[in-house]
Amino acid sequence: ADKLLALAELAKIPAILVLNKEDNAPAGLIEQVKAVYEPIGYEVYTLSAQNGTGVEALRERLRGKICAFGGPSGVGKSSTINAIDSSVDLRTGEVSEKIGRGKHTTRYAQLLPFDEGYIADTPGFGNLLLEGLTSEMVLVSFREFADYEAGCRFCPCTHTHEPVCGVKDAVAAGRISASRYESYLTMLAEVKLLQEKEGRK
Ligand SMILES: Nc1nc2c(ncn2[C@@H]2O[C@H](COP(=O)(O)OP(=O)(O)OP(=O)(O)O)[C@@H](O)[C@H]2O)c(=O)[nH]1
Ligand SMILES: [Mg+2]
Ligand SMILES: [Zn+2]
Incomplete structure (x- = not known):
């Protein structure tokens, strides 16, 4: 997340942090993450794409914007977009029991019209390359x-x-x-x- 936030900062792209799977979060973890990021000016949204909690607030935040979801495979980027926008039905994938990560279900970035704006779903990355950075x-x-x-x-x-x-x-x-x-x-x-x-x- 810090890498993504750093790259967004360099590109002057406003970034917000979205914590999905709050239905499954260990006690105290969400508060811990918020305590790190909110004081330095990053908005933190929590939700469960599965149960629907927090979905409405994120939908409102993204209304009329052009935005992209980034993050590792399996965190629920496609699931979150499905929850936000009832008109799309992106393919989502299981998290592998064996390797503990997503299975790279989304294969290419896709820009979807969303409420006078756009949302891009992107494939989860393994490790972001920092080529060209000093x-x-x-x-x-x-x-x-x-x-x-x-x-x-x-x-x-x-x-x-x-x-x-x-x-x-x-x-x-x-x-x-x-x-x-x-x-x-x-x-x-x-x-x-x-x-x-x-x-x-
Ligand atoms: N418990 C729980 N599981 C969720 C939630 N949202 C998504 N999942 C599960 O997480 C797994 C991965 O979801 P995806 O939406 O495919 O994840 P992704 O980030 O798009 O993954 P890639 O396309 O591989 O980058 C699926 O099995 C989802 O059912 C949630 O809010 N709670
Ligand atoms: Mg996906
Ligand atoms: Zn110093």
Whole structure:
């Protein structure tokens, strides 16, 4: 989710977080996710495409917009679109017991007319490729970091090995979520690896 949010941030595409399968959510998980994302300005919608809870609110939010659903295979993107729009009947697939993931039921992106707008269903990804991204781009795609950069001794600061760093301090103090910072480090490492590979070519 953080990767998708980061890519949306870079492309200046407004993104919202949609948590499906709330019928099946472990106690406290939804509140935990909201506590990470709402304070940094991401709207969080929860629903169950299966039971119909929360569907109306998401339908209202997407009315008249052009939007795309993204996320791993099996999270229920197609099921959610089916629930939002009674005029479509997209194919949905089981989550494999053996591998614990979806079976890549949706095979291609499809733009569907929806209430004076459009909704795109997309195939679930395994791992998003970060080709063409630089460390600087990863840095600016975590919107909450900017507030703490005044506390960094170096400019630019990668918020990794530098000795005095406002972002690392904020993570330590719990003002920046540890999971978001982890995602940042993961993306940074992936971009570095890609750049090294490209350099060798
Ligand atoms: N418990 C529960 N299961 C759901 C819900 N929504 C969808 N599912 C199930 O999750 C599985 C995957 O749903 P899909 O809609 O095919 O998922 P997807 O994200 O479109 O997957 P891909 O097309 O492979 O990317 C199906 O077995 C659905 O029945 C829900 O709200 N609750
Ligand atoms: Mg699908
Ligand atoms: Zn820093």
